[in-house]
Amino acid sequence: MLAREIIQRVREIQVRTGRQVADVLAGQYVSVFKGRGIEFDEVRPYVPGDEIRTIDWKVTARLGHPYVKRFVEERQLTLMLMADISASQDFGSATRSKRETAAELCALLAFSASLNDDKVGLTLFHGAIDQYIPPRKGQKHALRVVREVLTHESKRALQQNDPIGRGQRRRFRWLPSARRRARWRSGRQATNIAAAMEFLLSVTKRKTVCFVVSDFFDDHYIRSMQMAGRKHDVIAVLVTDPRELEMPPIGMVEFLDPETGKTATCDTSASAFRASFARQAARRVEELERSFRRAKLDFIHIDSASSIVDPLAHFFRMREKRRQR
Numbered sequence: 001m002l003a004r005e006i007i008q009r010v011r012e013i014q015v016r017t018g019r020q021v022a023d024v025l026a027g028q029y030v031s032v033f034k035g036r037g038i039e040f041d042e043v044r045p046y047v048p049g050d051e052i053r054t055i056d057w058k059v060t061a062r063l064g065h066p067y068v069k070r071f072v073e074e075r076q077l078t079l080m081l082m083a084d085i086s087a088s089q090d091f092g093s094a095t096r097s098k099r100e101t102a103a104e105l106c107a108l109l110a111f112s113a114s115l116n117d118d119k120v121g122l123t124l125f126h127g128a129i130d131q132y133i134p135p136r137k138g139q140k141h142a143l144r145v146v147r148e149v150l151t152h153e154s155k156r157a158l159q160q161n162d163p164i165g166r167g168q169r170r171r172f173r174w175l176p177s178a179r180r181r182a183r184w185r186s187g188r189q190a191t192n193i194a195a196a197m198e199f200l201l202s203v204t205k206r207k208t209v210c211f212v213v214s215d216f217f218d219d220h221y222i223r224s225m226q227m228a229g230r231k232h233d234v235i236a237v238l239v240t241d242p243r244e245l246e247m248p249p250i251g252m253v254e255f256l257d258p259e260t261g262k263t264a265t266c267d268t269s270a271s272a273f274r275a276s277f278a279r280q281a282a283r284r285v286e287e288l289e290r291s292f293r294r295a296k297l298d299f300i301h302i303d304s305a306s307s308i309v310d311p312l313a314h315f316f317r318m319r320e321k322r323r324q325r
Contacts, residue, residue, distance in 0.1 A: 084214035086126035087258035095303035101304040103150040110142035127190025193221035226295040
């Protein structure tokens with residue numbers, strides 16, 4: 001995009017999502033993520049007047065004297081947005097691509113966090129970590145997050161079996177295993193969610209709310225996300241395009257996988273092909289949701305041709321109901 005087009009697109013997203021945040025999401029964001037209120041700090045000896053409900057019975061039994069749990073107010077939240085910018089994210093058959101959809105979703109979350117004086121960070125990844133923006137506060141920083149998701153292109157030509165450029169290797173001490181490195185491909189022609197989760201754990205020490213926005217065309221990442229979920233509040237956001245779920249009858253079509261370069265020619269006019277395509281696509285979404293549920297991770301499915309606010313608001317309502325049980 002040209003610089004003028006970028007500015008215009010970011011402003012459009014700011015205006016549209018800003019209204020949606022003010023009208024729909026701001027209160028729900030606070031109730032879900034800010035409503036926790038307190039977090040555990042330490043245990044201390046019991047003194048007359050302390051709430052009996054705060055007694056830590058395990059510590060009391062071990063030491064022979066009553067001890068209570070001490071909590072402190074949770075004043076600030078850190079929101080980490082991890083956006084997949086691999087080549088498959090550029091696909092779009094409607095008014096916006098999956099990547100533009102991801103940018104609007106990140107805008108909704110970033111502006112909601114900004115209204116509540118929370119910090120927002122960004123990690124852009126594909127087969128490697130392409131860019132990391134540390135968490136900061138303020139609307140100006142939130143706008144930068146949106147701009148980077150929308151327009152960022154890989155600035156480094158990654159060599160085969162070299163997941164991190166030389167400068168990044170000096171900055172970050174972690175490296176993938178040799179077996180995993182063998183699966184890396186150059187540039188944006190890959191998706192490595194497991195490495196993104198390793199990166200999250202390496203740079204984020206305090207607990208964060210982390211939204212992983214991707215089409216999840218990758219393998220062997222559920223365990224890594226589950227491990228990250230033990231420390232952070234990890235939410236998986238699947239972004240799909242309508243043509244990835246249902247194929248129209250348009251005759252012979254040559255399909256190209258943007259991440260592998262493989263091609264295949266199919267007759268989309270055949271009803272059997274379209275029915276099989278739709279079944280497999282629906283099964284993939286269902287299996288993804290089941291896998292995340294088993295890993296005790298929340299899951300949101302967003303269609304790039306439909307509303308972003310509705311599934312996000314539904315997620316907030318679901319989380320609020322769960323907290324009240």
